[in-house]
Amino acid sequence: MLNFxxxxxxxxxxxxxxxxxxxxxxxxxxxxxxxCENAFRFTAIASAxxxxxxxxxxxxxxxxxxxxxxxxYPDEPLTHRPASTDERPIPEVFYSPYMPTAEIIGMIQPxxxxxxxxxxxxxxxxxxxxxxxMFYSEEKVLTFFTDNHLRLCNFFQRQSIPFSPDLVLPADFxxxxxxLLGMPEQKLPGSLASLSRxxxxxxxxxxxxxxxxxxxxxxxxxxxxxTRKEQDQVAFLLGxxxxxxxxxxxxxxxxxxxxxxxxxxxxxGFEGDLEEYRLGLKVRDLIQFVLDGASEELTEKIDRILExxxxxxxxxxxxxxxxxxxxxxxxxxxxxxxxxxxxRQQGVELRRDLIRSGWFAR
Numbered sequence: 001m002l003n004f005x006x007x008x009x010x011x012x013x014x015x016x017x018x019x020x021x022x023x024x025x026x027x028x029x030x031x032x033x034x035x036c037e038n039a040f041r042f043t044a045i046a047s048a049x050x051x052x053x054x055x056x057x058x059x060x061x062x063x064x065x066x067x068x069x070x071x072x073y074p075d076e077p078l079t080h081r082p083a084s085t086d087e088r089p090i091p092e093v094f095y096s097p098y099m100p101t102a103e104i105i106g107m108i109q110p111x112x113x114x115x116x117x118x119x120x121x122x123x124x125x126x127x128x129x130x131x132x133x134m135f136y137s138e139e140k141v142l143t144f145f146t147d148n149h150l151r152l153c154n155f156f157q158r159q160s161i162p163f164s165p166d167l168v169l170p171a172d173f174x175x176x177x178x179x180l181l182g183m184p185e186q187k188l189p190g191s192l193a194s195l196s197r198x199x200x201x202x203x204x205x206x207x208x209x210x211x212x213x214x215x216x217x218x219x220x221x222x223x224x225x226x227t228r229k230e231q232d233q234v235a236f237l238l239g240x241x242x243x244x245x246x247x248x249x250x251x252x253x254x255x256x257x258x259x260x261x262x263x264x265x266x267x268x269g270f271e272g273d274l275e276e277y278r279l280g281l282k283v284r285d286l287i288q289f290v291l292d293g294a295s296e297e298l299t300e301k302i303d304r305i306l307e308x309x310x311x312x313x314x315x316x317x318x319x320x321x322x323x324x325x326x327x328x329x330x331x332x333x334x335x336x337x338x339x340x341x342x343x344r345q346q347g348v349e350l351r352r353d354l355i356r357s358g359w360f361a362r
Contacts, residue, residue: 007048007140008189009119013174026050027164028142028156030149039131039227042144042152045167048189051136052112054159055125058134058144059101061151062127068096068104068213069135071122072206091122091138096213101125107212111205113191116140118202119177128253129235131228138177139170147227222260224305226253230298237293238286252290256305259283263309267316269345274353277342281324284338310337317341322362 004024006012028044046054059066071091096104104125108115115123116136124135133145146152156163180200185193188200198204209215226234234252262280270277287306291299320341342354354360 005047005049007051007119008117008183008187008192009121009138009178009180010140010170011119011176011178013176024168024170025164026161027167028161029163029165029167030152033145033225039145039147039225040149040152042142042146042149042156043167043169044142044144044156044161045169046142046161048116048140050159051116051142054142055112055134055136056105057159058155059105059125061132061155062101062125062130064101065098066101066104066125066127067098068108068209068215069122069124069126070094070206070209070215071138072202073120074203074206091120093218094210094215095218096215098127099213104213108209111209113189114180114195114200114202114205117189117192118180120179121202121206128226128251129228129231131226131231133225141169145225147229218257219261219264222256222305222309224253224256224301230301233294233298234290237290252287255283255287256302259287259306260309263313266343266345267312269347270343270350271347273349274357277350278324281338284336288336313338313343316343316345318344322359 004026006024024045026044026046028042030040030042033039033041071093073089073091108123115121119140120138122135122137124133126133126135131145131147133143135143137143144152153163179202180188180192181197181202192200231252238252259280262283265271266280287302291302294302314337317337318341322341323339324342325339342350342359346354
């Protein structure tokens with residue numbers, strides 16, 4: 001594509017003599033996801049003016065509801081970063097609750113150009129239950145996950161984006177990341193040139209989106225993809241459990257993320273009380289219920305997802321002679337392991353409740 005236009009927040013380094021100046025063209029490639037049967041990762045490059053329409057067209061595959069994903073740097077309003085920097089700050093990730101897809105698109109529409117062009121912002125749209133995800137990274141690459149690759153192949157064909165097994169990504173050449181706030185007005189896209197500095201500041205407009213969509217932070221400790229077939233299997237297992245309450249309404253991917261987040265919080269220092277701590281353990285109970293009833297293939301996959309958070313939780317447990325659910329039991333070392341002892345880094349409220357319950361006296 002001769003007239004490819006990069007987002008304003010991604011600036012290619014000057015090329016050496018004899019090297020082509022137009023390194024990128026529109027295109028997509030796909031590959032099978034590791035450890036995920038019949039699921040695919042699509043990687044795509046699109047000219048900046050087309051990204052907004054691509055997102056709206058993609059949202060039609062999620063006609064009922066979805067959740068919005070936002071990635072940015074709330075504590076470091078950076079203006080410039082070379083792509084080759086070894087020590088890179090880590091962005092924070094936020095998810096919205098499930099909402100009507102059309103409502104999400106309507107709410108983010110006034111922010112789309114800023115999300116697309118700022119070199120320190122990434123965003124996406126997903127529905128775990130439908131096995132479909134899309135993310136536009138700060139590297140300005142579109143990534144899709146799906147268990148129906150023909151549908152996405154047709155999507156790209158209708159958008160006139162060609163299959164390109166030799167796709168050139170920004171990571172393949174030297175480039176800088178730029179924030180909108182640090183760019184001179186004449187370098188901004190026309191739709192953004194009239195905005196104030198406050199409106200161009202990603203710390204401000206991303207926080208506005210977080211507030212509008214009631215988004216919450218997510219620890220990116222684990223990464224996985226569950227197909228619709230796998231989601232249906234989990235839903236069948238949980239469907240007959242009338243005593244799960246609100247926890248049973250969460251999709252299984254959210255439960256896995258909640259357990260990983262809980263383990264991270266415990267590792268850094270759990271600040272909740274004993275009731276909140278036990279609620280975190282109940283999340284692991286529910287995951288185990290699924291593990292006990294799932295097929296061998298799905299069980300192996302979930303075990304791989306849980307490997308790191310489970311190993312971390314085992315490592316940070318202390319006083320494992322007692323159980324948090326049955327402190328007087330003589331079977332303290334029996335499974336499940338997450339009830340053996342208590343985490344080492346206890347905040348004031350958890351330690352207070354443990355003292356009041358007689359934990360340390362036993």
